[in-house]
Amino acid sequence: MTGDGLFDIARSAEVVNARIDDSVSPRLADVMRVVTRHAHAAIKEAAITQDEWMAAIGFLTQTGHMSNDWRQEFVLLSDVLGISMLVDGLNHQRPAGATENTVLGPFHVANAPRRQLGDSISADNKGEPTLVIGRVTDTAGRPIAGATLDVWQANDDGFYDVQQPDAQPKWNLRGVFETDAEGRYWFTSVKPRFYPIPDDGPVGTLLRALGRHPFRPAHLHFIVGAPGYDEAVTHIFVPDCPYLHQDPVFGVKPSLIADFQHTVDKAEQGQYGFSGPFWKVEWNFILDGARP
Numbered sequence: 505m506t507g508d509g510l511f512d513i514a515r516s517a518e519v520v521n522a523r524i525d526d527s528v529s530p531r532l533a534d535v536m537r538v539v540t541r542h543a544h545a546a547i548k549e550a551a552i553t554q555d556e557w558m559a560a561i562g563f564l565t566q567t568g569h570m571s572n573d574w575r576q577e578f579v580l581l582s583d584v585l586g587i588s589m590l591v592d593g594l595n596h597q598r599p600a601g602a603t604e605n606t607v608l609g610p611f612h613v614a615n616a617p618r619r620q621l622g623d624s625i626s627a628d629n630k631g632e633p634t635l636v637i638g639r640v641t642d643t644a645g646r647p648i649a650g651a652t653l654d655v656w657q658a659n660d661d662g663f664y665d666v667q668q669p670d671a672q673p674k675w676n677l678r679g680v681f682e683t684d685a686e687g688r689y690w691f692t693s694v695k696p697r698f699y700p701i702p703d704d705g706p707v708g709t710l711l712r713a714l715g716r717h718p719f720r721p722a723h724l725h726f727i728v729g730a731p732g733y734d735e736a737v738t739h740i741f742v743p744d745c746p747y748l749h750q751d752p753v754f755g756v757k758p759s760l761i762a763d764f765q766h767t768v769d770k771a772e773q774g775q776y777g778f779s780g781p782f783w784k785v786e787w788n789f790i791l792d793g794a795r796p
């Protein structure tokens with residue numbers, strides 16, 4: 505221990521960090537030293553008052569109370585502060601051309617039903633019919649057979665099935681597909697719409713206080729993986745969504761904005777089981793084999 509161990513405003517972070525015992529995990533010690541140093545610097549720079557600090561503690565307490573097995577308010581807080589995207593980006597830097605990651609979000613459900621290529625993931629057929637089609641390849645363009653695509657999206661009203669267990673069929677707009685021998689996949693769905701992140705808790709209150717809206721631009725979620733490849737946790741974004749450049753969780757990357765083509769071709773309608781015009785999204789996922 506350095507110094508006399510007594511608190512001192514000028515050296516406040518140093519005094520606290522000096523208490524960390526030499527026997528503890530070096531990584532924990534390093535991280536806590538950095539966090540303490542920056543937290544003390546922030547309190548000093550913003551000249552936080554006693555009332556403001558108690559309000560901050562009250563906010564964090566409410567954030568904890570709002571959280572349960574289905575609602576993770578701390579993840580939401582991390583998302584709206586851009587921290588989820590920062591951690592994800594720092595830890596998933598891939599070679600040029602490989603599909604980029606973005607936030608997982610709170611609505612993924614493990615073990616969704618396995619479906620056949622060409623199946624629909626929409627159990628209620630509400631919304632504009634959409635075909636999603638493409639290939640999964642490696643960074644050299646070689647097809648990956650047997651790659652899995654776990655897809656999930658919100659319905660036409662902007663809700664996931666787990667948010668409306670009484671209004672939507674179970675597993676609505678979810679499914680797991682496997683690529684064929686040429687790495688191809690295709691399935692049908694409905695065009696995603698923008699939706700608000702859950703804003704009835706303290707994070708919603710914070711967004712309103714900051715003059716920010718809660719609407720995530722329309723997207724489909726994917727987890728795409730294959731043995732020996734770095735799994736991509738990613739989205740496909742709808743290009744004409746009014747919120748594309750205002751995502752409250754900062755998940756949009758230019759490389760993830762797709763092209764939704766309105767298709768009136770009768771032969772294609774019949775080929776994919778549509779009874780009228782549909783939206784067609786051609787999208788290839790490119791996996792990095794360097795870091796399984």
Ligand SMILES: [Fe+2]
Nearest residue numbers: 609611723725
């Ligand atoms: Fe989402």
